[in-house]
Amino acid sequence: MDTGIDTAVRKKAELIEAGGVTVDSSFDPFKSRSTAGPGAGLESIFVDIGGHRVRLGVRPSSRFSATLRDDTVTISADGSFYARGRLEQAIAHCPRQVYITVSEKCIFDCRFCPVPKLQGKIKTDEEVLSLVRDGMKCPDLTAISITSGVWRTPEEEVEKVARLVRLIRKELDGRDVPIGVSVYATADSSEQLKEAGAVEVKYNVETLDRELFEKVCPGLSFDHIVDALEHAVAVFGKNHVFSNVLIGMGETDETVVKGMEMLASKGVIPVLRKTSPHPLRAGEIYIEPVTADRLLKLAAEECRILKKFGLDPTKALTGCVPCTGCDITPGHDLY
Ligand code: SF4
Known part of the structure; x- marks a missing residue:
């Protein structure tokens, strides 16, 4: 049956459904x-x-x-040939971008996220700038993406990231590399980040099911994030504001489609992401398997919705939309 979906895209969806592959040691230098x-x-x-x-x-x-x-790279499924592709090297976290997590700690406790459990490090300015300098040596660098957990308060985190964006701009010394930021929004985070030199933001709503949001993101406010997203579009413009939407925590497709309409009507591009169970969250959250068919169906719905509201994901400059690695991405994988 001709479903109109490229074979490579179907295979990508099936690989995302599986959640990963086993590899041998020949991949060691290329792991990110x-x-x-x-x-x-x-x-x-x-x-x-x-x-x-x-x-x-x-x-x-x-x-x-x-x-x-x-x-x-040759990929086998249950021992038989499945697909062949070209290995891409990450610059920092992902190909063609320097993608930096500033604070690997978080005061919030979203049930799907391992960051509060990992309680990782807080990068110094010099560590961030050193990653940027290394990235600038790569001829295929197209963007710098900054993300951060909330170490002490959302306000302090935004101030810190805005300061880093300024330092990175200085380091770029006029080189035209766009900077995008993903943080927990504050009352004036869009203004602060724009003024510092960021060109895009992502504020993650995580789920479009409000009841589920209360359960999986305790302490966060759905309405605050949606309001901040709407305001961010006024600051950064259409096609430059994004929000991660996790799939596979028990929400219905109808809720996802309605929610995507709501975000797109405000000029926000949703990034649909299969929820991956993390070992550090085992037993804390219900995560259901998400099939390739469901991912393809929801991505097709998103293509339709983005067109309806005049949004064009190929205009996105930083982060997950141009990267496309984790998701079936409208404008790149489906049209
Ligand atoms: S899609 Fe986003 S999270 Fe996934 S590898 Fe690319 S930049 Fe990272």
């Missing part, structure tokens, strides 16, 4: 370790399959396994 969000603390590799990038989590067991020869 995430320090932010639901995948924090886990390793991955990036593969371009037929022009579609996929981030593959490195797992101790999976029906998929990957082998590497030169820069060609």
Whole structure:
């Protein structure tokens, strides 16, 4: 049956559904370790399959396994050939971007997120700038993305990130590399970040199911995040404000579609992301399997909704929308 979906995109969706691959030691120099969000603390590799990038989590067991020869990755499913692609190297966290997590700690306790459990480090200005300097040596650098947990207060975190954006701009010395920021919004975070030189923001609503939000994001306010997103569009413009939406915590497709309409009507591009169970959150949250079919169906709905509200994800400059590694991304994987 012709579903109109590129074979490579279907395979990407099936690999995202599986959550990762097993790899041998030939991948060791190419593994990237995430320090932010639901995948924090886990390793991955990036593969371009037929022009579609996929981030593959490195797992101790999976029906998929990957082998590497030169820069060609061969993926097998249950021992039989499944797909072939080109290995992509991360600059810092992901290909073509320097993606930096400033505070790997968080005072909030979103039930899907390992960051509050990991209680990682707080990067110094010099550590952040050193990652930027290394990234500037890569000819294919296209963007700098900054994210941060909330170490002490959301206000202090925004001030710190805005200061870092200024320092990074100085370091770039006129070089035209866009900077995007993902933080917990405050009353004037958009103004502060814009003034510092950021061109895009992402404030994560995490789920479009309000009841679920209360359960999985205790202490955060759904309305505050949505209001901040709407305001951010006034500051940064359409196609430059994003919000992660996790799929697989028990929400219905109807809720997701309605929620995407609500965000897109305000000029916000949703980033639909399969929720990955993290070992540090085992037993704390219900996470259901998310099939490739569901991911493709919701992404197709998102394409329709973005068009309806005149949004164009190919205009996004930083972070997950141009990266595309973790998601079926409108404008890149589906149209
Ligand atoms: S899609 Fe986002 S979270 Fe995933 S690898 Fe790319 S930048 Fe990182």
